[in-house]
Amino acid sequence: xxxxxxxxxxxxxxxxxxxxxxxxxxxxxxxxxxxxxxxxxxxxxxxxxxxxxxxxxxxxxxxxxxxxxxxxxxxxxxxxxxxxxxxxxxxxxxxxxxxxxxxxxxxxxxxxxxxxxxxxxxxxxxxxxxxxxxxxxxxxxxxxxxxxxxxxxxxxxxxxxxxxxxxxxxxxxxxxxxxxxxxxxxxxxxxxxxxxxxxxxxxxxxxxxxxxxxxxxxxxxxxxxxxxxxxxxxxxxxxxxxxxxxxxxxxxxxxxxxxxxxxxxxxxxxxxxxxxxxxxxxxxxxxxxxxxxxxxxxxxxxxxxxxxxxxxxxx
Numbered sequence: 001x002x003x004x005x006x007x008x009x010x011x012x013x014x015x016x017x018x019x020x021x022x023x024x025x026x027x028x029x030x031x032x033x034x035x036x037x038x039x040x041x042x043x044x045x046x047x048x049x050x051x052x053x054x055x056x057x058x059x060x061x062x063x064x065x066x067x068x069x070x071x072x073x074x075x076x077x078x079x080x081x082x083x084x085x086x087x088x089x090x091x092x093x094x095x096x097x098x099x100x101x102x103x104x105x106x107x108x109x110x111x112x113x114x115x116x117x118x119x120x121x122x123x124x125x126x127x128x129x130x131x132x133x134x135x136x137x138x139x140x141x142x143x144x145x146x147x148x149x150x151x152x153x154x155x156x157x158x159x160x161x162x163x164x165x166x167x168x169x170x171x172x173x174x175x176x177x178x179x180x181x182x183x184x185x186x187x188x189x190x191x192x193x194x195x196x197x198x199x200x201x202x203x204x205x206x207x208x209x210x211x212x213x214x215x216x217x218x219x220x221x222x223x224x225x226x227x228x229x230x231x232x233x234x235x236x237x238x239x240x241x242x243x244x245x246x247x248x249x250x251x252x253x254x255x256x257x258x259x260x261x262x263x264x265x266x267x268x269x270x271x272x273x274x275x276x277x278x279x280x281x282x283x284x285x286x287x288x289x290x291x292x293x294x295x296x297x298x299x300x301x302x303x304x305x306x307x308x309x310x311x312x313x314x315x
Contacts, residue, residue, distance in 0.1 A: 049295075052253070052295040052296060052297045053294060053295055056296040056297065056299075056300055056301075057092070057093075057290055057294065057295070057296045057301060058097060058301075059300050059301070060100075060101065060104060060288065060300065060301050060302070060303060061286075061300040061301065061302045061303075062104070062108070062302075062303055062305065063285075063302050063303070063304045063305065064304075064305050064307065065274060065283055065304055065305065065306045065307065066307050066309045067241070067242050067274070067281060067283070067306055067307065067308055067309060068309050068310070068311045068312075069220060069241045069242070069308050069309065069310070069311070070311050070314065071311075071314070072220065072241075072308060072309070072310045072311070073191045073220075074184070074185050074310065075180060075183065075184055075185060075191035076180060076184070076191045076193070076220055076308055077184060077308070077309060077310045078184055078307060078308070078309070079111050079112075079180060079184075079193070079220075079307065079308040080108070080109065080110045080111045080112075080305060080306075080307055081110060081111065081112050081113070081114055081222065081244070081305070081306040081307075081308070082105050082108050082110035082112070082113045082114070082139065082303065082304075082305055082306075083113075083114045083116070083244050083283065083285055083303070083304040083305075083306055084101065084105060084113065084114070084115050084116075084285075084288060084303060085115065085116040085117060085118065085148075085226070085244075085245070085246025085247075085285045085287045085288070086116075086117070086118040086148065086246045086247065086249055086285070086287025086288060086289050087101070087115075087118065087119050087120075087130060087134075087287075087288055087289045088118055088119075088120065088121045088150070088287075088288075088289030088290060088291065089119060089120050089121075089126050089127075089129065089130035089133075089289070090120065090121045090122075090123070090126065090289075092289075092290065092294050093288070093289040093290070095129065095133060098130065098133045098134075099133055099136070101288050101303065102133060102134065102136045102137055103136075104303055105137060105303055106136070106137065106138050108303070108305045110139050110305065111139060111140060111141045111180065111181070111182060112139050112141040112142055112143070112144070112178070112193065112195070113137050113139045113142075113143040113144070114144055114145075114195070114222070114224055114244050114306075115134070115143065115144070115145035115146070115168065115224075116145070116146055116148070116224050116225065116226050116244055116245055116246045116285070117145070117146055117147050117148025117149075117150075117151055117200065117226030117246060117247070118148030118149065118150045118151060118226065118246065118247070118287070118289070119131070119134075119148070119150075119151055120150055120151065120153075121150055121289075121291070121292065122150070122153075122292075123153075124151075124153035124154045127151075127154055127159065127162055128162055131162050131163055131165070131166035131168065132166065134166050134168060135165075135166035135167055135168075137167075137168075140181040140182065141178045141179075141180060141181055141193065142169060142176070142178055142195075143167060143168045143169065144168070144169050144170075144171055144176065144195045144197065144224060145163060145168050145169070145170050145171065145197070145224070146170070146171050146172065146197035146198065146199075146200075146224040146225065146226060147159065147170070147172065147199065147200055147203075147204065147226065148200055148226035148227075148246070148247065149200045149201075149202040149203045149226065149227070149247070151200075152200065152203040152204065156170075156172055170197070171195065171196065171197025171198075171211070171224060172197060172198070172199050172204070173197070173198055173199055173205070173206070173207045173210045173211045174196070174197065174210075174211055175194050175195060175196035175197070175211055175212055175214075175215050176194075176195050177192055177193070177194050177195075177215065177216055177219055178192065178193050178195065179191065179192055179193075180192070180193060191220075192216060192218060192219040192220070193219060193220050193222060194212070194215045194216065194219035194220065194221045194222065195222050195224065196208070196211040196212050196215065196221065196222070196223050196224065196240075197211060197223075197224040197225070198211050198223065198224070198225050198230060200226050200227060201225075201226075201227035201229055201230055202227065206225060206227075206230045206233070208223065208230070208233060208234050208235070208238050208240070209235075209238070211223070212238055212240075220241050220308065221238070221239055221240045221241055222240075222241060222242055222243075222244065223238075223240045223242070223243040223244070223280070224243075224244055224245075225243055225244075225245050226245060226246060226247050227245060227247045228243070228245035228246075228247060228248065228270035228275070228282050228284045229270055230243070230245070231243050231245075231270070231275075231277035231278070231279075231280060231282045232277065232278065234277065234278070234279050234280050235279055236279045238279065238280075240279070240280040241280070241281075241308070242280065242281050242282075242283060242306065242308075243277070243280050243281070243282040243283070244282075244283055244285070244306065245270070245282055245283070245284050245285070246284065246285050246286075246287045247284075247287075248270060248271050248272060248284060248286075249286055249287050249289075249290065249291060249299070250271060250272035250284075250285075250286030250287070250299045250302070251271050251272070251299055252286075252290060252291065252293065252295065252296055252297075252299050253293070253295055253296065253297045253298075253299065254297060254298040254299045255297065255298070270282065270284050271284065272284050272285070272286050272299075283304060283306055285302050285303075285304045286299055286300070286301060286302040287301060287302065288301040288302065288303065289301070
C-alpha cells in the first residue's frame with residue numbers, strides 16, 4: 001500500500017505566496033503620496049505631449065520687427081514686409097491650417113510678401129495645392145519666394161510655373177526691382193525695393209553677387225535666403241539692408257527656452273530672431289510648419305511683419 005504524499009510543504013508554500021502578495025500590496029498601497037505623484041507625473045507628461053502635438057503647432061504668433069536702415073528714403077519709412085517661411089504643407093499642416101495662415105498674413109496689410117522656402121516636407125506632389133492656397137495672399141508690391149532644401153524635389157522651371165500661376169515670383173540667384181505703390185509722404189518720389197533670392201545652401205548654389213548683379217544702386221536691397229547662414233557670404237559691397245530666412249524652425253522644441261542644437265541646424269547664432277551678421281542683419285523666422293517631428297514646445301509658429309525704419313538722427 002502506497003503512502004499518501006505529504007501536504008505540509010505545499011501548504012507552507014501557499015501561505016508564503018499569500019504573505020508576499022499581501023506584503024507587496026501593502027508596500028504600494030501604503031504610500032499614497034508616491035502613487036499620487038506618479039499618476040500626476042504621467043498625466044503631466046501626457047498633457048505636455050498633447051500640447052506640443054495638438055496645440056502649439058497651430059497657435060500662430062505675430063511678430064513685429066522694426067529694422068533700421070541707414071540712408072532709407074522717407075518714402076520707405078514704415079515699408080511693411082510680411083514674411084512667411086517653412087510652411088511644410090503636409091497632412092498635419094493641411095489646407096485648413098494654410099488657409100488660416102493666408103488670412104492672418106493678409107490681415108497684416110503688408111506692402112510686399114516674402115516666402116523663404118520649404119513649402120512642402122517630402123512630397124513634391126503637394127506643391128500645386130500649396131501654391132493654390134498661397135494664391136490668396138495679397139500685397140500691392142508683389143509676392144516673392146525662394147526655395148528651401150525640401151523644395152528641390154521639383155525642377156526649378158516646373159516650380160517656377162506653379163508659383164507663377166499663383167501670382168508668386170520665384171527667385172533663384174536673381175532679383176526683381178519694384179516701386180513702392182504706397183506714398184507715405186505728400187509728393188513722394190519713386191522709391192524702389194530690390195528683392196533678391198538665392199539658392200539653398202544645402203541643395204542649391206547660393207550666389208548673392210549673381211542675385212544682385214545689375215540691381216539699381218538707389219534701391220533698398222532685401223535678400224531672401226532659406227538658410228540664414230548664407231549671411232556669412234554676404235559682403236559689404238552687396239549692400240543688403242535685411243536678409244529674411246527660415247530653415248531652423250527656431251529649434252522647434254525649446255526646453256528651458258533654449259533651442260536644441262540638433263533641431264536648429266546646429267547653430268545657436270542663427271536659431272531665430274533678428275541677428276547681426278558680418279555685413280547685414282538677418283531676420284530668422286521660426287516658420288509656420290514643422291519638420292518630420294510634429295511637435296513644438298516653447299517655440300510657437302510665426303508670421304513676421306518686418307518694417308523698414310529710418311535711422312533716428314539721420315538727416
